[in-house]
Amino acid sequence: MANLRLASLACVVLLALALTFQTCAQEPYAVQEASVTVYRDGVAHVTLVASVDPAEPSITLKLFSSSPYNVLALDEENSPLSYDVSGLNITVYTLGASKLTLEYDTDALTSKSAGVWTVSFTTPYQLSLIMPEGAVILYFNAAPASIENAAGKLTLTLPPGTWEISYTLEAPPATPPQPQPFPIHLALAILGAAAAAITAFVLFRRRRKLEALRREEAEVIRFLKERGGRALEAELREAFPNIPKTSMWRLVKRLEKRGILTVKKVGMQNVVQLKSKF
Secondary structure, three states: OHHHHHHHHHHHHHHHHHHHHHHHHOOOEEEEEEEEEEOOOOOEEEEEEEEEOOOOOOEEEEOOOOOOEEEEEEOOOOOEOOEEEEOOEEEEOOOOOOEEEEEEEEOOOEEEEOOEEEEEEEEOOOEEEEOOOOEEEEEEOOOOOEEEEEOOEEEEEEOOEEEEEEEEEOOOOOOOOOOOOOOHHHHHHHHHHHHHHHHHHHHHHHHHHHHOOOHHHHHHHHHHHHOOOEEEHHHHHHHOOOOOHHHHHHHHHHHHHOOOEEEEEEOOEEEEEEOOOO
């Protein structure tokens, strides 16, 4: 009887440990959509959409290439998020965000030899591979889950794993005949009118942009103007104690995205500075 109780106790302990390990091993995010769009020049555009835990200060994702560029990380409100890239890992600071959209470009996924292109990468999740227009596939290292053809572009659904796909590109369609040029005086008149219209539109949008500022945003801009156009992020938090730290950071990033101010790292602090036109 004692041995039976000991065996039952051991089973309970092992089950508890297994559940604890499983909970700890869960990632604080879940990738919902993933796609790689390959262009005719070999550049690939990667898009990942993931749900994230708002309580997590950051998440780390695997990149398909260690040399990404044009990196953009946005939350569910399309506000930019800060990030750090280290090798094949990107750490995005997602505190307070429930959704992450990550986009970047890379030319390291494709290679070309004797007129044949090859795209290769390893993916930990299912994704859509969108081939260039006019691509003719010559080789798969494994069978895709599905292949669709829309508007002359092949879209392959690829399960998790390592993929290598070779293809050639058909010649692009012939360029249609060019129309006869406008007389030079008409062209100059049209350009002048367009420049005037663009200038008026920019001024109008700038006024509308300032009019559409939220009350807190307007107060932050007024505070910066009173301090000569710049202040430390810590000074902003002290000046507006009613705005939580995370909300203040997202407010500053919104204004930066709208071209009203800039944020620069100086030492261990962020310096917030109004652009001269404001």
